[in-house]
Amino acid sequence: MNSIQRVLASLTFGKSEHGLPDRIPTFPVPLMQGALVYKCTVAEYFAMPATKIAEAQVQINQMYDGIPDGVAGIPNVIQDVTAFGLGLKYHYQNSTPAVDGMCIHNFDDIQSLPTPSYEKSPTLRKTCDIISTLASGIGKEKVVIGAAIAPFSLPSMIMGTSKWMRLLFTPKLRDRHFHRIMGICKTFVIEWANAQLQAGAHVVILADGMASATMLPRNMFQRYALPVIKDTIAAINGMVAYEAVGCIEPFIDCFSDAGAIAMLIGEEDDIGKCKQALQGKVGVIGNVNNMKMRRWSPARIELQAKSAIRQGKPGYGFILANQGPEIPFDVSLEGIGALIRSVEKYGRYEPAAELALA
Amino acid sequence: MSLSLDKIASELYHQINYLGDIQASSNAVASSLSLIEDEGLDANFAQVTGELIHVAQEVCTGCRASLEACRATKAVLDASIESFADLRATFESLSTAKEGIEEVSDTIVGFAGQTTLLALNARIEAARAGEAGLGFAVVSDEIGNLAQRIKNESDTIRTAVSDISEHIIRASELIKDETSRVNEQSSAVTSMVTTNENLLKQGQRLPDMVDQLDLFLEPLERAREAVSHNQMIQVSAGNVERNIQSAYKALSRNRSKNSSDTPSSESIVAFVDTFSKMLTEGREAPIDKLLQSLMDKGILPLDCLSAIGKAVETANMRQKHLHVSVGDYYLNYLAVEQAIGFLEPHLPSTPPTNMKVVIGNARGDYHSLGREMVGMFLRASGIEVIDVGLGVEVEKFVQAVTQSGAKVVGVSSLLVESAKEISKIRTMLDQRGHHQTKIVAGGACFVVDRDFYKEVRADYVATSASDMIGLVQQIYKHGPLDAESSQ
Numbered sequence: 001m002n003s004i005q006r007v008l009a010s011l012t013f014g015k016s017e018h019g020l021p022d023r024i025p026t027f028p029v030p031l032m033q034g035a036l037v038y039k040c041t042v043a044e045y046f047a048m049p050a051t052k053i054a055e056a057q058v059q060i061n062q063m064y065d066g067i068p069d070g071v072a073g074i075p076n077v078i079q080d081v082t083a084f085g086l087g088l089k090y091h092y093q094n095s096t097p098a099v100d101g102m103c104i105h106n107f108d109d110i111q112s113l114p115t116p117s118y119e120k121s122p123t124l125r126k127t128c129d130i131i132s133t134l135a136s137g138i139g140k141e142k143v144v145i146g147a148a149i150a151p152f153s154l155p156s157m158i159m160g161t162s163k164w165m166r167l168l169f170t171p172k173l174r175d176r177h178f179h180r181i182m183g184i185c186k187t188f189v190i191e192w193a194n195a196q197l198q199a200g201a202h203v204v205i206l207a208d209g210m211a212s213a214t215m216l217p218r219n220m221f222q223r224y225a226l227p228v229i230k231d232t233i234a235a236i237n238g239m240v241a242y243e244a245v246g247c248i249e250p251f252i253d254c255f256s257d258a259g260a261i262a263m264l265i266g267e268e269d270d271i272g273k274c275k276q277a278l279q280g281k282v283g284v285i286g287n288v289n290n291m292k293m294r295r296w297s298p299a300r301i302e303l304q305a306k307s308a309i310r311q312g313k314p315g316y317g318f319i320l321a322n323q324g325p326e327i328p329f330d331v332s333l334e335g336i337g338a339l340i341r342s343v344e345k346y347g348r349y350e351p352a353a354e355l356a357l358a
Numbered sequence: 359m360s361l362s363l364d365k366i367a368s369e370l371y372h373q374i375n376y377l378g379d380i381q382a383s384s385n386a387v388a389s390s391l392s393l394i395e396d397e398g399l400d401a402n403f404a405q406v407t408g409e410l411i412h413v414a415q416e417v418c419t420g421c422r423a424s425l426e427a428c429r430a431t432k433a434v435l436d437a438s439i440e441s442f443a444d445l446r447a448t449f450e451s452l453s454t455a456k457e458g459i460e461e462v463s464d465t466i467v468g469f470a471g472q473t474t475l476l477a478l479n480a481r482i483e484a485a486r487a488g489e490a491g492l493g494f495a496v497v498s499d500e501i502g503n504l505a506q507r508i509k510n511e512s513d514t515i516r517t518a519v520s521d522i523s524e525h526i527i528r529a530s531e532l533i534k535d536e537t538s539r540v541n542e543q544s545s546a547v548t549s550m551v552t553t554n555e556n557l558l559k560q561g562q563r564l565p566d567m568v569d570q571l572d573l574f575l576e577p578l579e580r581a582r583e584a585v586s587h588n589q590m591i592q593v594s595a596g597n598v599e600r601n602i603q604s605a606y607k608a609l610s611r612n613r614s615k616n617s618s619d620t621p622s623s624e625s626i627v628a629f630v631d632t633f634s635k636m637l638t639e640g641r642e643a644p645i646d647k648l649l650q651s652l653m654d655k656g657i658l659p660l661d662c663l664s665a666i667g668k669a670v671e672t673a674n675m676r677q678k679h680l681h682v683s684v685g686d687y688y689l690n691y692l693a694v695e696q697a698i699g700f701l702e703p704h705l706p707s708t709p710p711t712n713m714k715v716v717i718g719n720a721r722g723d724y725h726s727l728g729r730e731m732v733g734m735f736l737r738a739s740g741i742e743v744i745d746v747g748l749g750v751e752v753e754k755f756v757q758a759v760t761q762s763g764a765k766v767v768g769v770s771s772l773l774v775e776s777a778k779e780i781s782k783i784r785t786m787l788d789q790r791g792h793h794q795t796k797i798v799a800g801g802a803c804f805v806v807d808r809d810f811y812k813e814v815r816a817d818y819v820a821t822s823a824s825d826m827i828g829l830v831q832q833i834y835k836h837g838p839l840d841a842e843s844s845q
Binding site for chain 2: 091092094095096098099160161165166168170213214215216220267289290291292294299302303323328330
């Protein structure tokens with residue numbers, strides 16, 4: 001069983017043509033660690049040509065004996081703002097870049113904001129090249145992962161979180177600008193996600209940091225965020241995994257029919273309860289604390305991964321991963337290895353026994 | 359009015375006493391957790407449980423090998439016992455053969471005796487025959503000699519058979535002894551097999567048992583967070599206590615100003631109640647109208663600000679026990695912003711208290727939401743805020759401390775690398791002689807890993823605005839908390 005078959009078997013709860021998975025799949029997200037392959041800084045690594053970035057991701061996969069079932073085709077998600085004409089700035093050489101400026105300074109700027117296209121951003125076009133390089137090679141067996149900032153969260157990147165919150169929570173501003181800004185962001189995200197799928201990504205992750213239970217009261221989430229999420233997923237021509245980048249368990253029941261194939265959950269979320277709420281219709285990906293991985297020993301990481309596996313294993317539909325977004329650069333390679341290798345040690349399925357638990 | 363305030367105060371003191379009990383038990387748990395942490399026990403636990411499983415697997419492998427060896431040995435011993443039994447049977451049949459040989463030998467001796475007698479008779483008859491019997495006499499002599507030799511040989515055979523018989527008896531006894539020893543060994547090996555089988559069963563259970571031990575680790579993490587949460591509640595409780603006292607002072611001030619003091623004092627309490635409920639429930643309320651009504655009753659703008667602070671504190675206390683999103687706090691922020699905006703033109707230019715705090719986002723961090731909200735709530739609590747802004751260099755934080763004399767610096771960061779700037783701020787503060795200035799870390803990366811603040815050398819971590827208010831008030835009014843109770 002190769003990785004693609006394993007992931008499909010797992011996320012379809014054994015109902016795909018591939019039958020039951022042989023073990024829990026794993027999707028670690030070592031985006032910045034490609035710099036270690038070339039012994040350069042993260043900033044230098046992200047500036048490399050697409051083929052070099054793709055090659056680094058392949059090498060990282062091989063470094064762990066091909067156990068990881070997915071390879072990421074995106075260097076980071078912050079880059080999505082480049083479609084809006086914004087630049088990226090590295091304040092630290094071994095970190096993800098930050099947005100250099102905002103394109104909405106006053107709320108009325110929203111009314112004149114054009115809908116951007118990924119094609120106008122060389123950075124995003126390069127990402128398509130990374131994805132297509134991966135898809136034509138390792139992607140024959142491994143899941144190639146794309147990602148985009150979800151429409152509901154994108155405004156916080158182009159106008160600042162504070163301004164976006166003010167718009168959301170001030171009825172007059174919301175009435176005037178919400179639908180316009182959501183329309184722009186949805187159109188862009190759908191086009192960008194479809195471009196990644198077209199380039200060869202098997203799945204696109206929608207990262208929605210502003211729509212979690214950490215950020216929103218439930219009534220606001222249901223009224224404003226959820227419809228946007230559903231519309232966006234419905235218009236993307238392929239598999240979508242949804243990531244709230246925070247706590248999502250209080251809203252998880254809203255996702256059993258939202259169209260996503262899997263939910264990336266936060267470290268606070270209970271894997272078992274999330275799986276139960278999703279009723280065997282949507283898989284769960286998660287949720288080892290990526291910040292704590294920085295100071296945990298490999299043995300401690302393995303223990304945490306084992307605990308996640310224990311909760312996620314019964315009944316299939318679980319993929320082991322770090323909590324989103326990516327693994328921090330200063331997590332040791334041994335630590336990442338402990339996370340990855342735990343699926344071989346503890347995540348093997350014995351079909352008959354596991355089926356009984358389902 | 360005084361009666362109702364007394365009633366509220368009494369209720370609050372009552373609750374604060376309960377919080378004191380919670381604090382005492384929290385401290386006990388915290389000190390245990392701290393011990394676990396200091397000794398790196400949770401990390402060691404992971405190491406040890408990992409090794410335990412490894413050892414269990416080794417023991418099981420050893421048991422399996424030992425079991426195999428024991429079973430093989432037992433098979434050999436059982437085969438030996440069977441062989442010895444065959445050997446004994448063989449010796450017993452030899453013993454029967456010996457008796458047969460003796461019988462044959464006796465028969466031969468009998469024949470030899472009869473032959474000797476016959477030879478003697480033949481010799482007599484030969485002597486009687488004279489010259490003609492001479493040849494026959496020689497034959498009869500030889501027959502007699504032969505009979506004697508047969509007898510002698512038979513005796514030799516009998517003696518030899520007797521010797522063999524003795525050896526057979528000794529060998530048989532030896533085999534008997536040896537069989538008994540092998541039987542004992544076989545029993546011992548059987549017992550070893552049973553022991554090894556039991557060991558293997560126990561060894562195989564060990565990984566599952568270690569798995570159960572792992573389950574303690576998660577609650578440990580949660581306990582640590584809960585203790586930290588309880589400690590911040592205690593800080594808030596202290597503030598509520600102080601707020602009650604300041605409410606009494608405000609009442610006294612208003613009593614001295616108004617002959618009809620009771621209605622205006624009641625108005626403050628009613629405002630705190632309405633505004634705090636509005637904040638807790640995220641309801642919209644006519645804040646400007648409420649505040650104007652207070653001021654129309656002759657209540658000083660500073661006391662109105664103090665009432666807003668109390669309402670925020672009360673709302674925060676209530677919300678601590680609920681699942682509250684950033685959005686819920688943001689609604690409070692908007693309401694407080696509106697209230698302060700209304701009061702600002704009426705407030706004196708000098709700050710109401712001596713409490714000052716420098717706040718800012720570290721270099722490379724452009725997530726202003728948390729900083730802005732904390733700043734607003736601090737202002738509402740009468741704390742002067744020196745906001746150095748977004749993506750601020752270390753130097754700027756330290757300059758602000760030097761210029762303002764603030765005892766507290768709040769540094770917010772969402773990103774790990776930005777958060778590491780706090781360590782540089784600490785170094786520069788120390789270099790400039792601000793050893794007593796305390797740094798409070800806040801922001802998403804400290805929410806995901808509360809212990810991260812230690813790595814960046816912050817003194818405290820605040821994961822909400824009320825945590826920050828509590829810490830600032832605590833530091834100004836009672837001096838810094840000890841490190842343990844700040845976690």
